[in-house]
Amino acid sequence: MRIARVEVAGQAFWALLEAETHRLRRIxxxxxxxxxxxxxxxxxxxxxxxxxxxxxxxxLLAPLEPGGRVFGVGLNYLSHLKRLGSDAPAHPLAYIKPDSALVGANDEISYPPLTTQLDYEVELVAVVGRPLLDEPRASACLLGYTVGNDISARDAGKQIGRLDLLTQKAMDRTTPVGPWIVTPDALRITGQPALDMRLSVNDELRQQDNTRQMIFPLDELLNYLDARISLRPGDLVFTGSSHGVGLESGRFLQPGDQVEAQIQGIGRLRNTIAGPRPLSPSRAIGRLGQPLAQ
Known part of the structure; x- marks a missing residue:
């Protein structure tokens, strides 16, 4: 099945996408x-x-059930870490995004005024269907999978010499997700997905890998999160990105860039980077080049 979160005539609802006809039926x-x-x-x-x-x-809206949470996992592909001169971590690095960070498959990506190093990261996103409880194989509790582009502000926190995940990962309208959820049976997946993923900027291929290359497989990621925050139906879990990101090359996104992220058997995101919006001086704390409040 393909399940989409859509808006029609101002109303948002879940719909079944019929693969043969490309028509929607409201759920x-x-x-x-x-x-x-x-x-x-x-x-x-x-x-x-x-x-x-x-x-x-x-x-097409981001396929998030109202009230669902959005979790992210970083440092999960060794090829990416090696290009940054790092080794595999001892356990996953996780964070939470607000739902206000999400946009749909064809929406504009905001260019926040707090960064000059906006980066791209194609990621497989798991959608929780039921509580994990004592399920021996955590991925059996998933509704399905979708595509994510975990846009990041790479220069966040440089002024204070610390990681600033609020700025880097959570800013408004910076994270495309979609275009829909594909159930595991439709992808013929049991356990760890092995799906090709790729991302291009202005039709130039920047990222290409397969989800089988995760350092921490999906079952381990889900169990790691659920041991800390019980996962609920509708929650999204970003599973990490591979090599080829702008952080490695210094080639970051610019206003007007066309970004396309796709994963085999699921679909693709096509988004444009918007122009930077102005920021009032009273809210410029932590902005690159601005002094921090004393």
Whole structure:
């Protein structure tokens, strides 16, 4: 199945995307009543509208259930770490994003005024379907997978010589996700995904790898997070990005750049970098080149 979060005539809702016709059918059943079911039972539980809408009639939203949380995991591909002169960490590095950081598959990416080093990171994103509880294989609790571009402000925290994840990873409208969720059965996945992923900037290939190369496999990432914050239906988990990012080459995103991230069998994100917005002097604390408050 392909499940999309869409907006039509100002209303946001979940919809089933029919692969053959590329038409949408609205899902009337509550998310939690079908997200944790096996695919064949979930399809029966969706309570679908009979009306079919063309995909072009809808705006694709980030596939996040209202109230869902967004978790990120970094330092999870050795090829990326080697290019930065680092070794594999002893355990995952995780963080949380606010839902206000997310945008849809075709939306503009904001260029925040607090950075001059805006970077790209194509990532597989896991979507939680049911609580992990004592499930021996954590990935069996997933609804499916989607594509993420974990845009990062690489110069965040340089003034204080410390990591500043709030600025680097959480800024408004900087993280495209979508275009929809694809269930594991449709991808023929059991356990660790092995999917090709790639990202281009202005049609120039910058990143290319396979999700089998994760340092910490998906089951381990999910268990690591769930041991600290119990994962809930609708939560998104970004699983880390591979080599080829701007941090390695110094080639960062600029206003007007076209960024395309795609993962085999799921889909692609096509986003444009917006122009930087002005920032009032009273909110310039921590901005590159600005003095910090004493």
């Amino acid at each position: 009337n059943a509550p998310f939690a009543s079908w997200s944790g079911l096996p695919a064949e039972r979930a399809l029966q539980a969706l309570d679908l509208n009979a009306e079919r809408l063309p995909l072009s009639a809808a705006r």
